[in-house]
Amino acid sequence: MSEKETSPTILQFAPLNSSVDEGFWHSFSSLKLDKLGIDDSPIPITGFYGPCSHPQVSNHLTLLSESLPLDEQSSVASTSHGNRNKCPVPGILYNTNTLESFDKLDKQSLLKAEANKIWDDIQSGKALEDPAVLSRFLVISFADLKKWSFRYWFAFPALVLDPPASLVELKPASEYFSSEEAESVSAACNEWRNSDLTTDVPFFLVSVSSDSKASIRHLKDWEACQGDHHKLLFGFYDPCHLPNNPGWPLRNYLALIRARWSLETVWFFCYRESRGFADLNLSLVGQASVTLASGESAETVPNSVGWELNKGKRVPRSISLANSMDPTRLAVSAVDLNLKLMRWRALPSLDLNVLSSVKCLLLGAGTLGCQVARTLMGWGIRNITFVDYGKVAMSNPVRQSLYTFEDCVGGEFKAVAAVKSLKQIFPAMESSGVVMAIPMPGHPISSQEEDSVLADCKRLSELIESHDAVFLLTDTRESRWLPSLLCANANKIAINAALGFDSYMVMRHGAGPTSLSDDMQNLDMNKTNKQRLGCYFCNDVVAPQDSMTDRTLDQQCTVTRPGLAPIAGALAVELLVGVLQHPLGINAKGDNSSSSNGGNNDDSPLGILPHQIRSSVSQFSQITLLGQASNSCTACSETVISEYRERGNSFLLEAINHPTYLEDLTGLTELKKAANSFNLDWEDDDTDDEDVAVHM
Amino acid sequence: MNSGREVSDGRLTVEGFSVAARAFADKWKIHNQSFPPWSWVPLINRTLHLSNQEEGYLSLEEILILSSLEESPEDESLNVATDCLEKEESVDHTILVQNQENEAHYYDFHIVYSSSYKVPVLYFRGYCSGGQPLSLDVIKKDLPSCSVSLLHESKWTFITQEEHPYLNRPWFKLHPCGTEDWIKLLSQSSISTGCQMPVDLYLVSWFSVVGQVVGLRIPLEMLN
Numbered sequence: 001m002s003e004k005e006t007s008p009t010i011l012q013f014a015p016l017n018s019s020v021d022e023g024f025w026h027s028f029s030s031l032k033l034d035k036l037g038i039d040d041s042p043i044p045i046t047g048f049y050g051p052c053s054h055p056q057v058s059n060h061l062t063l064l065s066e067s068l069p070l071d072e073q074s075s076v077a078s079t080s081h082g083n084r085n086k087c088p089v090p091g092i093l094y095n096t097n098t099l100e101s102f103d104k105l106d107k108q109s110l111l112k113a114e115a116n117k118i119w120d121d122i123q124s125g126k127a128l129e130d131p132a133v134l135s136r137f138l139v140i141s142f143a144d145l146k147k148w149s150f151r152y153w154f155a156f157p158a159l160v161l162d163p164p165a166s167l168v169e170l171k172p173a174s175e176y177f178s179s180e181e182a183e184s185v186s187a188a189c190n191e192w193r194n195s196d197l198t199t200d201v202p203f204f205l206v207s208v209s210s211d212s213k214a215s216i217r218h219l220k221d222w223e224a225c226q227g228d229h230h231k232l233l234f235g236f237y238d239p240c241h242l243p244n245n246p247g248w249p250l251r252n253y254l255a256l257i258r259a260r261w262s263l264e265t266v267w268f269f270c271y272r273e274s275r276g277f278a279d280l281n282l283s284l285v286g287q288a289s290v291t292l293a294s295g296e297s298a299e300t301v302p303n304s305v306g307w308e309l310n311k312g313k314r315v316p317r318s319i320s321l322a323n324s325m326d327p328t329r330l331a332v333s334a335v336d337l338n339l340k341l342m343r344w345r346a347l348p349s350l351d352l353n354v355l356s357s358v359k360c361l362l363l364g365a366g367t368l369g370c371q372v373a374r375t376l377m378g379w380g381i382r383n384i385t386f387v388d389y390g391k392v393a394m395s396n397p398v399r400q401s402l403y404t405f406e407d408c409v410g411g412e413f414k415a416v417a418a419v420k421s422l423k424q425i426f427p428a429m430e431s432s433g434v435v436m437a438i439p440m441p442g443h444p445i446s447s448q449e450e451d452s453v454l455a456d457c458k459r460l461s462e463l464i465e466s467h468d469a470v471f472l473l474t475d476t477r478e479s480r481w482l483p484s485l486l487c488a489n490a491n492k493i494a495i496n497a498a499l500g501f502d503s504y505m506v507m508r509h510g511a512g513p514t515s516l517s518d519d520m521q522n523l524d525m526n527k528t529n530k531q532r533l534g535c536y537f538c539n540d541v542v543a544p545q546d547s548m549t550d551r552t553l554d555q556q557c558t559v560t561r562p563g564l565a566p567i568a569g570a571l572a573v574e575l576l577v578g579v580l581q582h583p584l585g586i587n588a589k590g591d592n593s594s595s596s597n598g599g600n601n602d603d604s605p606l607g608i609l610p611h612q613i614r615s616s617v618s619q620f621s622q623i624t625l626l627g628q629a630s631n632s633c634t635a636c637s638e639t640v641i642s643e644y645r646e647r648g649n650s651f652l653l654e655a656i657n658h659p660t661y662l663e664d665l666t667g668l669t670e671l672k673k674a675a676n677s678f679n680l681d682w683e684d685d686d687t688d689d690e691d692v693a694v695h696m
Numbered sequence: 697m698n699s700g701r702e703v704s705d706g707r708l709t710v711e712g713f714s715v716a717a718r719a720f721a722d723k724w725k726i727h728n729q730s731f732p733p734w735s736w737v738p739l740i741n742r743t744l745h746l747s748n749q750e751e752g753y754l755s756l757e758e759i760l761i762l763s764s765l766e767e768s769p770e771d772e773s774l775n776v777a778t779d780c781l782e783k784e785e786s787v788d789h790t791i792l793v794q795n796q797e798n799e800a801h802y803y804d805f806h807i808v809y810s811s812s813y814k815v816p817v818l819y820f821r822g823y824c825s826g827g828q829p830l831s832l833d834v835i836k837k838d839l840p841s842c843s844v845s846l847l848h849e850s851k852w853t854f855i856t857q858e859e860h861p862y863l864n865r866p867w868f869k870l871h872p873c874g875t876e877d878w879i880k881l882l883s884q885s886s887i888s889t890g891c892q893m894p895v896d897l898y899l900v901s902w903f904s905v906v907g908q909v910v911g912l913r914i915p916l917e918m919l920n
Contacts, residue, residue: 012792020827026865054760057800060825164790245792276732305788312793319828324866330859333866337856344854345873 011167011288014240016049016061016248018139018154018308018317023065025143025150025321031068032095032143040101043093044069047137048086049202051237052272055282058247059239061089061137061156084193087200087237091137102142102151102316107307114138115157115304122256128220131203134252140316148325153316154308158251162302163291165254165266170244170286173269177208181231182280184214189271189278192216202237203253206269222261231267233285238270246270246286255302258290266290328427335426339380349605352380354580359383361463363438363483364473365414366390367560368497370402371569372471373422379577383430384422385467387460388414389437399562434463439652440478441634442659453656454649461486469493469576472536473569481635482652484535488512488636489644493579493586496536497572499560504568507612508575509535510629511586513638532629533590533611535636539627561617571613578609590626632671634662706876706883707814710751712895716816717754717807720899727917732756734807739862753862754807761801761838800825801838805910807899808861815875816899818906819860819867832857832868839911846909855909870906878905 036043045068049061064086094110096102118136121127127134141152174182185206192198198216205217208231216235217225225232234257240247250268257266270284310317323329343350358381362369365388373384392400392407392414402421403414415433422429438460439453464470464486472480472494480496487494487509494509510533582588590611610624631637643665644651654661663669708716721734738752806819822830822838832855836844847855854874860867882901883893893901900918907914 010789012790014792014794017825019825022823022827022829022865023863024827056762057760057825062827160788160790242792251790275729305791317826319826321829324829330866333857337858340856341871 009167011165012245013158013251014058014242014245014247015308016156016239017058019060019062020152020319021062021064022321022324024063024067025319026325027065027068028095028143029145029148029325032145038097040095040097043095045091045093045139047089047091047135049089049135049237049239050085050087051202052239052241052247052282053085053274053276055241055274058241061135061154061239062086063139067091084199087132087202089132089135089137089202091139093139093141095141095143097142099142099144099151102140105140107140107153107155110138110140111155111157111304111306112301114155115159115306116301118157118252119159119255119301122252122259125260127256128222128260131201131219134203134256135249147320148322149318149320151316151318156248156306156308157304158248158306159255159302159304161251161254161258161290165288165290168265168287168289170246170284172243173280173283173285176285177280178212180212181208181214184208184212186278186280188214188216193273193278202249204235206233206235207231208233233267233269235269235271238272238284240270241272241282243284246284254288254290258292262292264290264292331426332428335380335428347605351581355380355577356382358469358580359385359467360576361385361387361467361470362473363387363471363479364475365400365402365418365433366396366473366475367399367565368473368499368569368572369414369471370400370418371566372473372497372572373418374401374425375570375573376576377422377426377429379573382428385431385463386415386418386433387436387438387463388418388433389435390414392417399565401566434459436460438474438479439482439656440476441481441655441662442478444657444659450653454652457482457649457652461490464492465490467492469495469580471572471576472496473572480536481655484509484537484635485640485644488535489514489641491586493576494535495572495576495579497568498536499564499568501559502561502564502618503614503616504560504564505612505614506568506571506575507536507625508579509533509636510611513629513636513641532636534627534629535633537635538630538633564617567615567617574606575610575613578606581606582609592624592626632666632668634666634668637666639666706879708809708816708895708898709814710809710811712898713809713816714750714752716895716897716899717752719896720807720903721754723900723918724914727915731759731912737806751809753809755804756806757802757804759803759805761803763799763801763838801830801834803835803838803910805912806860806867807903810872813872813875815872815879816902817869817872817875818903818910819869820910821867835868843909843911870909875902 045063047061047063047067050059052059092114094105096105114136118127118134121133121136136157138155138157139152140155141150143150173185177185185208188206192201192204198204198218201218203219205219205222205225206214207217207225208214210230234253236249236253238247238249246268247270250270253268254266257263266288268286268288270286271278272282272284273279274282307314308317339352339355343352360376360381360383362372362384365373365386369386369388373386376384390413392403392412394408396414397403397405397408400414402418404421407417413433413435415435419431419433422431436456436459439457445453460482464483470483470487470492472483474480484494484496486492489512491512491514495506496509497506498504513532579585579588588609591608592610593608608624611627612625613622614625615622629636631639634640640662660669663672717736721736724731725733734754734756736752737755738750801822801824803820803822807816808819809815810817822835824830836847839847854871855868856871857866857868859865879893879898879902882905897919900914903912904914904919
């Protein structure tokens with residue numbers, strides 16, 4: 001069959017495009033997880049399309065959450081028939097359980113099977129009763145429900161006419177119809193579109209009488225329309241917007257027309273709208289010429305084409321919905337939102353970035369450790385490391401909020417159980433646990449143990465170096481010594497919390513002694529020391545009035561009123577956040593609740609930043625205290641730190657093995673001897689360098 | 697709580713919301729024909745209510761914005777062969793080869809009643825023609841510049857992403873915590889009958905502020 005080089009040209013159809021609403025994937029995921037499991041039998045689905053409604057953009061065949069077989073869960077009324085922009089079209093979904101089986105699907109035969117159904121509907125007359133079946137479609141997919149990504153491929157089976165139809169002419173409908181006819185056609189179309197019964201019937205007949213009256217009829221009325229008209233056109237909802245091409249649905253429409261009515265000349269009407277009304281400028285009228293191939297029996301199914309291209313390529317499409325479906329990501333954005341709201345509504349100058357990036361080391365995972373961890377999480381802090389050598393005991397879960405009964409029964413290490421618990425609360429936590437004891441001074445060790453104890457010291461030192469803030473939450477005084485020294489040496493923020501039976505103390509250590517610049521070190525050492533706030537051990541000498549209180553706290557106290565640990569732990573975290581938000585950080589000076597002239601109020605959005613907080617729950621009283629660093633401190637003084645830096649391990653071993661070594665080194669021994677030889681009248685002694693301001 | 701025809705404290709009852717919503721949708725249909733009309737989506741009552749109040753929300757969907765090609769949607773890098781249809785027959789000449797067109801962005805808007813804040817809330821989302829959701833950065837590029845500056849400067853407007861109360865998926869919304877306050881300001885300045893605003897006008901007034909943030913203006917006639 002020779003092709004003429006002159007017109008008419010081959011009729012070219014604009015492909016149909018798919019659009020899958022996010023809701024479809026959500027509903028499909030639920031269906032797969034709740035009902036289908038690994039069942040991969042094909043699923044009947046419904047697609048929706050309507051006529052083009054915009055001169056620059058074509059419409060799509062859309063899948064929505066209601067495209068899937070009925071779901072009882074929805075709280076929104078599902079779309080019923082009669083929605084003008086959602087003509088339902090039958091389709092089928094083949095979803096595979098692995099990517100390999102997706103790739104191996106026999107696309108040709110799947111397409112052929114659907115095309116066969118269309119051909120059968122044409123032959124049997126079903127297509128006349130329910131013309132939407134002419135636009136039957138097929139989707140293959142692979143839903144990865146671990147990564148929440150979906151790979152999919154649409155096919156719009158089109159029966160191929162052989163030889164292809166040719167286009168005799170094509171023009172806007174407004175140019176084809178007379179103005180009277182056009183008015184009548186518009187009115188008839190609008191009426192068709194406004195009636196619930198017909199609005200979702202996408203193929204119809206347009207009959208125009210000789211007196212310019214148009215009427216729209218169902219396809220099955222074709223015989224009845226014969227002879228009755230001046231013009232008879234085959235109309236259809238055309239999703240395509242292009243001025244020179246009809247849309248895809250015309251393909252199977254022509255196949256139907258040729259097969260049922262054996263017409264060689266077909267006048268067709270591409271119906272398009274704008275603003276909800278028929279637009280005859282956008283709509284097209286065309287004349288196609290179809291060859292009735294002789295010798296072809298009705299049973300020969302034509303070939304079919306129709307796999308959708310992806311940006312011009314014959315590959316599937318894919319979409320990742322992890323951001324809106326992955327529960328962990330949803331949890332993260334919800335928590336972030338909460339913090340942002342706090343900043344937006346109450347504290348506009350809050351720096352959330354410093355909180356999300358700070359690394360916290362918790363020495364001790366008991367009552368205090370659990371409370372501190374939970375409150376840190378509330379502030380959006382994600383990076384928490386636990387150090388604890390104990391196991392979860394039967395009495396622990398009621399007071400230590402990260403543990404459950406199962407942890408005791410299983411004999412879990414606290415450091416390990418705490419990490420697990422954090423992840424269960426908030427999956428995006430970055431948390432690790434170290435099962436290790438903290439070496440203590442004044443507790444002599446045998447020579448066999450030396451190596452492992454020094455290794456522990458080294459490990460602790462490395463942990464402190466690699467974190468930004470350290471919480472001292474152990475249950476003995478001695479176990480706080482080495483961490484205090486290491487924090488002072490590395491100039492890391494240290495927050496110390498200690499419990500008595502009915503009292504608690506929370507404090508932040510001052511900066512390390514070598515944090516001062518070289519210039520300042522040339523000044524009188526006495527003066528410069530006054531700039532630093534004290535640490536836990538500075539109190540030994542510096543606050544004699546409080547020695548009774550200290551002793552209570554120093555004792556290994558496993559019995560405390562239960563309300564204290566949550567309060568002290570929470571305060572410890574609020575204190576840390578205050579330090580982090582302060583422009584001077586660890587060097588911020590200490591405030592008291594009574595200080596009225598600015599103090600830190602001006603610098604920190606959160607209010608004052610005390611040095612120490614002490615409370616007695618028997619009085620329900622709380623006070624703030626301020627203590628300067630002491631020259632004779634066994635943990636943070638210049639003397640001790642330089643000794644540690646010079647002698648390293650041998651210094652540590654001496655401190656551990658000889659109970660009085662540290663006090664000798666710092667001159668505390670001397671001082672205590674001198675103190676004992678005086679009457680206790682501290683007010684008059686002005687050789688003291690350890691001046692302290694104690695505000696009540 | 698005032699269940700009558702006026703609103704004096706900046707807040708709405710759920711019945712007031714239904715009334716205000718219909719009034720708003722009607723006025724919109726008359727005065728704002730450059731846009732499609734809002735439709736009311738009723739909610740299936742899962743609990744027994746004594747009153748026959750219909751709860752629902754207003755929906756305006758598939759608002760089209762054409763954007764330039766630079767922002768093409770992120771397609772997962774597909775490690776597939778360039779042609780997956782080897783057995784397909786040779787190129788069919790009846791299929792029009794299309795050039796890449798401008799990317800179309802679609803927007804859906806829902807006006808939903810918040811029973812905890814007792815004010816309406818505007819939810820919205822954007823997606824491309826293939827259905828992929830648009831991120832907030834991309835959406836901001838579609839907004840007119842006056843909207844973007846309004847977002848930055850005003851302390852009343854704050855876009856957050858939260859779960860849509862009925863569709864169980866994340867949508868963007870304009871956070872409602874300031875609404876009560878600025879509605880009170882609006883009613884004080886505009887209505888001459890003291891500080892009260894007729895329920896009919898509530899959503900119209902509310903939208904005259906909120907709509908600007910998402911680039912939806914309403915003509916002045918609607919405010920009468």
